[in-house]
Amino acid sequence: MSKANAVITLRDLNKTYAMGRNQVHALRGIDLTITAGEMVAIMGASGSGKSTLMNIVGCLDRPTSGTYELDGERVDGLSRKQLADIRNNHIGFVFQSFNLLARTTAQENVELPLLYDRSDRKIDPVAAAREALERVGLGDRRDHQTNELSGGQQQRVAIARALVTAPSLLLADEPTGNLDTQTSMEVLALFQELNDRGLTIAMVTHENDIAAYARRIVELRDGLIIRDEPVADRRTAKRGLSSSVAV
């Protein structure tokens, strides 16, 4: 694990929520390094701090203390504006509840991040969104409204949206939490495929069955890492017949 290709480096990361007079220590001293090309499953009981960690790594939230380096650059302590640009350019985030815009087509949902792209990459939103949708196997659902799609399809639109800016890191907070086993497998197959092509992925999950598809498992309890080990016998998800895609 050379430091050169570390995507995420967390040192003594703390997050404390003030709840009236009480303080909730959601994270207490997390040290974690994730290198390029890894696929990490973050596990732990409810309330152990998984989402809190994920939100900080995803630059949606800021740590109370500690340092966070993303692609070798310090991002703790950046302004809201700078964090927005990092979310846009470097990170794709997939939520348990999809978080697509209602009454908006799949295509437009996927184009959304590119509306806010200020990098000089000059990505064509329409073409890039089309390509991303094809990658997740929804090339034919481009003009469907969000509410006309199944849960699995919605999650794949959300993944396409996360991928459209070509991020170096894909984060997913319980991406299969709202899906049945069949569609969960489809999402996992997609993740594995993306990971095989070099994308760094970190995903939160409750289930050992899901974590078994990752390359490494990190387990939290009460805001501390209590386990960090590679997956011995990594499983491979096969795409369902319904969604076979040319990649």
Place this chain on the structure above:
Amino acid sequence: MKSDKLIRIAIRSIIRTKMRSILTMLGIIIGVGAVICMVAIGQGAQSRIEQSILNLGVNMVVITPGTSSSGGVSRGAGSLNRLQVADAEKLAEEGMLLSAVSPVTMTGGRIRGGGGNWHAPLYGVDVTYENIRDWPVATGQWFDQSDIRSARKVCLLGSTVASELFPDQDPVGQQIIVRDVPFDIIGVLESKGQTASGDNQDDCVIAPYTTVQKRLAGRQFIAQILGSAWSPEDVPAAMEEATTIMRESHSLADWEDDDFTVRNQSDLADAATGTTEVMTLLLAAIAGISLLVGGIGIMNIMLVSVTERTREIGVRMAVGARPGDILRQFLVESVVLSILGGVVGVALGYGGSWLVAYLTGWPTAIDTVAVGVALGFSATVGIFFGFWPARKAAGLDPIAALRYE
């Protein structure tokens, strides 16, 4: 984000909540529509008054008896009437800047003729009156110098008097009797319409001032003297000159005030338009208030919209929208909403003032400046009242916004 995208997003979200957007815009629509309509009516009234003032005569200088103090308050005008025909003669002789001068005596009473009765004022004037007032005859002819000299009992009828007394016949060549004095009708004047204050100018009889003084008025003093300056630019100097000549004519010492008042058309116009200006201002104020209320309506709806779309804001932030992007999105939305309302309001104002013109026959003048101001103002309302909700949206925390139910 590029502004065309912002505007498209704004229009999409406005269309998505069609009914609510329309109701929101209603305040602005009514406000702007009212502004346009009111200003159009006000300006129409004003231009009508200006028209009728011009209609009074050409570069006219009016001398009336009595003093008007500097504040414009008349100190018992007329009570000290020393205006005489001699004054008019002196003005005509010495007034270099006056092209014509005419004394005007006023009397009136019952007029019999054509088998009917009518009440109308009788003006005794000089032949120059035709040019000063720019008032030719429709049929017949004006009286001439010899009529004045010999105080002939001839007269001209205003068109109203003519049609009241001689509805189906040509009055020229017939007679009317004013207070037992018979006058031969030698002409009927062209119709001049109403004055600014609504008097019917055509309801009068005109005769040589010599005749009127001799036969009817029997008075030494006259009601006014009308003069006409050579050009509009000459009017102020002509008024000064007239004042000097009049003071001389009345042998006033330096310490004595004028016992007459010299005015011009625009003085008369100012008095008449003053009231409509106040009206226009008042109406504009009412319209302004309704725009303000419309603006508050927009703010209210935008606040609701921000709350309702908290999750959307969270999603946009999560995929990389800067706080400034969100601020601009909501600001553009409220501005688009208010400008849209403004445009509809302008259309409504146009329609409204057309309808008023159609129903009442008043001339209405759509003022492009008013349209510009109304649109500019509604855009300002959008920015002003949209800013707070937009800032509220931009200040949201992405996590909290995403969790919002």
